Amino acid sequence: MQRRVRRHRLIRALGAGLVGAAVVGGALAATWPRLPAEGSADVTFARDMSAHHAQAVEMSVTMVKRAADPAVKLLAQDILLTQQAQVGQMQGWLMAWGRPLAGTEAPMAGMNRAHMGLATAQQVQELAYLPVGVAERQYLQVMRRHHQGGVAMAQSALRDVNRPEVRAFAERVITAQTSEIEAIDALLAGRGVRPQTPTTAPKDEAAPTPMDGMTHE
Structure with a gap:
């Protein structure tokens, strides 16, 4: 019992x-949080920021090979290694979420390229054959605008994304790229170049402005 x-x-x-x-x-x-659906802010951000990073990596590869100034070479190497690793991280998210690396539309399709800080195809190509000193200056100027666009993208993502890992990533991008902009400003100042602002930038190379919700044009 x-x-x-x-x-x-x-x-x-x-x-x-x-x-x-x-x-x-x-x-x-x-x-x-549930796994992000196709078309969600998390998935869109991962794809768009991966493409944005890819251009920075491409330009930095060229300058790692060509730069004569050790400070410029070190900056390019840091951007290359950091952003290439982050591309792998974002692609890892997409695979873990069961989403393809590419959507039905090209990344950043229809968005304002100048507001996103993207360099033109000609600017990217010129880094490979301009005189080294000129190429270094162009790299710094273009990468400064590129980082401004990346910061704006990350700030926009913080308003829309749901996944905690994506939010933490966006915050790191803002912190790191803001710091690198300051470093770039110092390198430009050493060359007697005043960083362009929204009031001094050429009309065809407008400085980035905040992108509300990454709206398309």
């Missing part, structure tokens, strides 16, 4: 534990 009582108590205790675990598990499932 005592053995049956102990067995019943054990069964009740195990049952209560399973119920408690189910409640806790259900609560965690309810609070943890």
Whole structure:
């Protein structure tokens, strides 16, 4: 009789534990963000920022090879390594979320390229054959605008994305690229170049402005 009582108590205790675990598990499932859907802000940001980073990596590869100024070469190397690693991280998210690396539209399709800080195809190509000193200056000027666009993209993402890892990533981008803009300003100042602002930038190379929700034109 005592053995049956102990067995019943054990069964009740195990049952209560399973119920408690189910409640806790259900609560965690309810609070943890769902996997982002196609077209969500998280997926769009991962693809767009990957493409944005890819251009910075391309330009930096050229300057790692060509730059004569050790400070410019070091900056280019840092951007190359950091942003290439971040591209891998964002692509890893897309695979983990069950989303293709590319959507039906090209990344950043229809967006204002100047506001996003993207260099023109000609500017990217010129870095490979302009005199080294000229190429270094152009790289710094173009990369400054590129970083401004990246910061604006990350700030916009913070208003829309849901995944905690994406929010943390966007915050890191803002901090890191803002710091690098300051470093670029110092390098430009050493060359007697005044960084362009929205009031001094040429009309065809307007400085980035905040992008509300990354709206398309």
